[in-house]
Amino acid sequence: MGLAESARSSPPRTLVSLTGPAGNIGDALIRREALRWALGTSDELVVYTGDGPDVWLRQLGVPTGTRVLRGKRSVAKWLWLIATAPRHPVLVFEAGEVPLDRGNGLRELVFLAETLLVRLKGGVVVRPPRGIRAPTQPSAWLHARAARASQVTLWRDAESAALASGGTLAPDIGFAAGIRDGAPADARDELIVSLRGARPLPDAAWVDAVTRFAAATGLTITTVVQVREDEQRARELAALLGGTFAPWGTTDPLTHEAALRSRYDRARLVISDRMHVLVLAALSGAAPAELVPRPTAKISAAFATIGLTGITLDAAEHSADGMQRFLHDQLTRTDEVRARVADAATRLDTLETRMRGLIRAARA
Template structure:
């Protein structure tokens, strides 16, 4: 019996990072000759750019439409393969029934000798997230049922206790040699932060000026744009106002990354995109959350996150300057991550092809 792949590519509409990893996840199933894709409310341009084919069956809508789409996997004439969303999973109380329904569907798929694939993901650990134990238990049960369950950082794997550690699926994207001579420092910060301190601004400026780099500030998502413009003004730097949360602008963002010696951000996939082009990824912010450093630690890039709160401009500049020569080690770590993900993709393709 041939398989039918049911794959979810939901995510924030105006977030390039969400688009980036969902395109990669969809790419893992491109060998399937029969796919049903749940695309939430994404428009045709987003869906096409993500790699959805003309012969794919696309379902759009909200929570009820997603439930109906999941149910259709159970009654599919072909043996179903369910591929969940990559990225963060929220194990909060309000999502208990969503996780319960998904677990029941997964159990029915397993009974039909189908497969469950959970691409690289992580438990949401932002300060606003929290974890409700019953919801956690449901996700642990789903992970136990899965043929492939991948965690993109170690703490989530330890919390659930089922599955395997892997790099973030963004690193399955093709590696880029980038420019031999790098002249840029890219800066992109979350829009819910305050404007960085004077010490931060002076320290960053001093480090990159000493290295002979020009600063370009941009926003990965639309809600980051106001802060990005303010940071650029404070640094007297270039503000690239391109809509980088739009997949049509990806070539422009990659061109910037190819010219960057360093990327400074608290956005995981801004840093991942830069690292794919050989730029050194650094997080330099006040009170950084564990997310970024945990994900880069999983691929062997350590000591790349710095808490700038209360630090002098000299301390900030010294910390940044001491890490600008890491290009070779970053390229090696990213290449290893890419190879590891290629092996996991091969396993998924074999499951689909059975």
């Protein structure tokens, strides 16, 4: 049997890129959802996890029998498996942020080559909801070409879609992670805070606003850790706010994720500058709020895509009274949050169904 005939008779192959840090619940969340989109699209599943440890595979729910490639040394094998894949392969890129700053040109050239190879084989290329960060040339030009050559290209914010000049605006894939009933409104008694450790501590006005808001609404303050590098910041915030610090510590990531989601189920409001903290909070029925000095546009843009605006306030430009008013306003929006999140989940289900239809049509 010749090579070409062997390829035609071989089972189809799906390849999924799933790199990411095991210490980031949000990254695991969106990659798990991207993997779920890929499951069942081929008889053979190949995933590339970079330097991800064993626990990363468990976090993502990588099925038994999957061919797993790990470490930079396996990149050549990954490219070989794309090049030698039977007809109609499926290639699924990672969901999340796409860094296009200087130094990423070669990587984007490789991704463009992967895309074109799959298309030449009659396959389907899927780019789950993503957002472009720090675009520079030639990385942005190469990425835009690859995105336009893909059959499914989704952007979680309008600016990224405009930069790429193509694709479809879609909710962040984290909104597909399951809507939860959570506790009834009158049983929700927590204000949860989770901020990035890499940014400066908020000032006294911010602390005053948050503590007075909690006192006025009868909420207890708890600081949580959704990204391991933020653990010390959560400890510091608990001390400043007179709240309770809920550490990650040595807890298994899957157990910790479950505990976080249960805590969001009991929260009335969650303050964070981590996007997927707010996504999980909204899925649990808590009001999400980004209240930090000089916030980036990342969170506000992604939530605007699902029709939820006004959840971000620049603490550097407002007094403690202004920040309190903002937080009180967010508490009145829980019905709106639930409606927008439900719409986002439905939209993602529709996009997944269309993607699977494209794959079936390509192989018909």
